[in-house]
Amino acid sequence: MLITTAPDGTEVRAMDEGRGPAVLVLHPGLDDGRSWDKVATLLAPRHRVVRLHRRQYRQDLPGPATIQQEVEHVLAAAREIDTPILLVGHSSGAVVALESLVTAPGMFAGAVLYEPPVVIGAPLGGPGGEINIRARRAIAAGRPGRALRIFIRDTVRLPAWMAFLAGVFTALSPRLRPLVPHQIDDNEALDRLGVRLDAYAGIDTPVLLLGGDRSPAHLSERLDALARVLPGAERVVLRGQGHTAHASAPAQVAATIESFATRLTG
Template identity: 60%
Template sequence: MAAILSSRFRVLRLDRLQYRADRGAPVRVEQEAEDVLRLARSAGEPVVLYGHSSGGVVALEALVAAPDAFAGAVIFEPAAVIGAPLSGEGGEVLRRARAAMASGRPGKALRIFMRDTVELPDWQARLVGAIIALVPHYRRLIPRQLDDLEAMDRLGVRLDAYATIKVPVVLLGGDHGPAHLSERLDAIQRVLPNGERVVLPGADHGADLKRPAAVARVIRELAEKVFADGVGKAG
């Protein structure tokens, strides 16, 4: 998506703090939002922000913290808590996944997360867990995924805060993803003063990787709408 958009816009890419090799201890969503703001302010002008899944929650928190830093945002299926914790009552999903990690089974830990939090079908969760656990770089990120899940639950329900976001926000989703992600988009749309819902036909939660041109088109259309000339701006 960055390559597609960079032909028309200045694109700033963020290496999320929760997943960085030099991170140290697990970080809170608020810390990640501060990291987003540092990058956004380096542009010297309001930017259009994009966030996917838990990154979408980080993006929403950055919008709440400093609305003047942004001209608008595209949020793809944010993993926002709107009621019960993402990790289940009492964090039981997280407990089982961490137990699998402690027993040296990272693939099983990711399968638990993908099946019981993301709500992929079991066969698909097994496949994702097995493949990612085979790649050393991605296997090292599995504990960070669990830290990310815990951070989302600790942040909790923030719908009242999102109601203060005044800039245009496109809430993007696919019609082939888990139903609960659509429900989270619905809940956020109900509180946003300037929110627009867009559905990508035939897309699932991985659309930014599988269909980058379609997602980039939505970002470009918002940028052209909020920027007068659509050129030389940051996204």
């Protein structure tokens, strides 16, 4: 376990395993880093894999967290790790990774960004945040499964049947139920950040943009927008995969990360 302190005095926590060039993983929403267990296990024989428990999803810290507060935790963890560091961000964790690159570009050897839901136009929470408002009402009514169903159907834009199943599973899970309000906090934090493509255009750190060909179309559109402002970025498409390839195809994801890391660090 890696434990250190952020500038504001809050404790930073991360799972720490393996030896070699460092890979710092920023997990997606509704998680604490454990969803990347399989990928971490595959990378650990040749890499030091540090999986940050993102501040937005820490139930022991006051929230909600801003993106900048999350970045402070990322940079605090990075200062404790031997360089070079490959930053890997998944979903909203990839947006935090982008903001970390903007804030401290010289700290990272490169970054793998797996389908970051960057705002490129309309808010993720819909006009006036109406998706988030409906999700908050469901949480207040004691229905976290319904809240997640609203989020997955209307923000992630997965089919209604998939959103329904995810909501039922979450409602029955003692680990996931308490994370649902944090997921909505996360969505609102991304919307408050707004369109940041101009800021990302200044990133000169090597970046690999990762996406699945079965993911919702809007995620590919967001990768396209990033590719236009990061002309040196590489693009890799995971065939037959969607937004959860880290779970469904961990060997493919690990191999992609390891290949990129090897080219960066030799």
